[in-house]
Amino acid sequence: MRCDVAVVGAGPAGSVTAALLAESGLRVTVLEREGIPRVKPCGGGLTLKTWNLLRELGFRVEGIPRVKKISRIRLIGWGKEGTLDRRPFAVAVTDRAKFDEWLAREAESRGANVLEGTSLRGMRRIARGWEVRFDGGILEADYVVGADGAAGKTGLLAGLRSGWTTSELILALDVVLQDRSGDDLVFKMDAVDGGYGWVFPFDGGLNIGVGGIPHPGMDLARALRAHLSWLGEPDGWEARGGVIPVGARRVVAGNRVMLVGDAAGLADPFTGEGIYYAVLSAEVAARSLLRRRGGGDPVRSYVDGMSSVLEEAGVRLKVSKIVLPRIRKFFEIMMVYRPIAEKFTDYAIGKISFSGFWRWAKRRLPLAWLKTLVSP
Numbered sequence: 001m002r003c004d005v006a007v008v009g010a011g012p013a014g015s016v017t018a019a020l021l022a023e024s025g026l027r028v029t030v031l032e033r034e035g036i037p038r039v040k041p042c043g044g045g046l047t048l049k050t051w052n053l054l055r056e057l058g059f060r061v062e063g064i065p066r067v068k069k070i071s072r073i074r075l076i077g078w079g080k081e082g083t084l085d086r087r088p089f090a091v092a093v094t095d096r097a098k099f100d101e102w103l104a105r106e107a108e109s110r111g112a113n114v115l116e117g118t119s120l121r122g123m124r125r126i127a128r129g130w131e132v133r134f135d136g137g138i139l140e141a142d143y144v145v146g147a148d149g150a151a152g153k154t155g156l157l158a159g160l161r162s163g164w165t166t167s168e169l170i171l172a173l174d175v176v177l178q179d180r181s182g183d184d185l186v187f188k189m190d191a192v193d194g195g196y197g198w199v200f201p202f203d204g205g206l207n208i209g210v211g212g213i214p215h216p217g218m219d220l221a222r223a224l225r226a227h228l229s230w231l232g233e234p235d236g237w238e239a240r241g242g243v244i245p246v247g248a249r250r251v252v253a254g255n256r257v258m259l260v261g262d263a264a265g266l267a268d269p270f271t272g273e274g275i276y277y278a279v280l281s282a283e284v285a286a287r288s289l290l291r292r293r294g295g296g297d298p299v300r301s302y303v304d305g306m307s308s309v310l311e312e313a314g315v316r317l318k319v320s321k322i323v324l325p326r327i328r329k330f331f332e333i334m335m336v337y338r339p340i341a342e343k344f345t346d347y348a349i350g351k352i353s354f355s356g357f358w359r360w361a362k363r364r365l366p367l368a369w370l371k372t373l374v375s376p
């Protein structure tokens with residue numbers, strides 16, 4: 001079997017890459033280890049910037065299943081509470097399994113060949129690209145896109161990356177409660193040291209979870225129990241675990257391979273948001289691969305296209321190392337000096353960049369900090 005591009009993984013990064021390439025006429029094969037729909041621990045939160053980007057890329061976002069658009073965000077912690085409101089909405093929450101299935105079917109309907117229950121087993125460099133071994137077959141492809149998530153093998157097999165260090169990962173646990181409802185996005189900032197607990201309502205259910213950067217003494221299972229008990233939920237739920245890579249690899253492509261989404265470690269260390277960066281990197285990868293028709297080098301083009309994305313991710317990671325260990329103080333600052341919380345929301349929904357937020361916030365932090373000393 002031969003194709004132009006083999007995409008490993010049918011999460012948002014893989015399906016968006018495949019859809020954009022297939023609709024432009026490239027022969028694309030997607031290898032997905034699981035059957036679709038598959039279980040994926042995730043809050044299912046699509047920020048306004050993700051929603052807008054998907055729409056700009058030609059996805060009919062109003063068709064995303066089980067969506068609830070949420071405009072009110074509640075920040076709670078250490079006995080304090082604040083509310084932010086963004087119209088028309090700040091985050092559209094979906095059932096993640098259904099969302100990924102919808103995206104994979106979009107890729108198929110645009111011409112991608114999606115092979116389910118098919119795991120990548122090995123890769124060998126050949127003259128015209130790669131020979132990709134998977135359960136039950138061999139595929140030859142000019143280029144390979146590694147969209148295989150946090151524990152993906154493509155980057156390792158292509159020699160682009162080694163494993164993650166613990167400081168490059170968020171650990172998270174979540175629970176899905178069906179037939180429940182809620183109106184607000186809730187962030188419980190004191191649920192985990194250096195992280196947070198959440199409640200994300202989608203249409204017909206709730207996703208509840210806890211997560212944070214690992215540190216000695218962290219006990220996520222206990223934090224989840226405490227979070228659910230704070231919400232008044234009786235026992236009987238089943239928790240799922242996942243990791244979110246935030247390490248922003250410097251090397252995201254080489255040797256006719258590109259890494260996208262979690263495989264490239266692009267998620268936000270503050271919020272754990274990864275779907276936006278999965279879609280964004282998929283767009284850059286697809287655009288780069290299509291440049292080949294004009295004689296360009298797709299890998300070079302992807303590296304160039306991702307440089308600003310990686311630079312931003314680097315700033316986020318650096319700032320997170322200052323802020324997250326002092327999250328209580330920063331939360332108190334946001335509670336007494338609301339413009340910081342408002343500005344962070346501007347970043348989260350895509351109105352400004354993270355560096356823009358940080359440049360703005362840095363100048364105001366000393367005054368805001370002084371306010372926390374005099375506020376009750």
Ligand SMILES: Cc1cc2nc3c(=O)[nH]c(=O)nc-3n(C[C@H](O)[C@H](O)[C@H](O)COP(=O)(O)OP(=O)(O)OC[C@H]3O[C@@H](n4cnc5c(N)ncnc54)[C@H](O)[C@@H]3O)c2cc1C
Nearest residue numbers: 009011012013033042043044045120149242261262274275
């Ligand atoms: C608990 C939790 C909550 C989260 N909440 C949010 C949220 O609310 N909003 C948000 O934006 N982000 C959230 N994230 C992060 C988000 O889930 C990820 O950033 C996002 O899934 C990345 O998409 P991806 O396509 O890169 O990878 P994935 O979605 O992980 O997809 C990778 C795919 O590759 C497949 N695969 C892996 N290995 C192989 C192989 N060898 N062969 C073939 N296929 C393979 C997998 O089966 C999978 O389908 C959360 C993460 C966790 C763990």
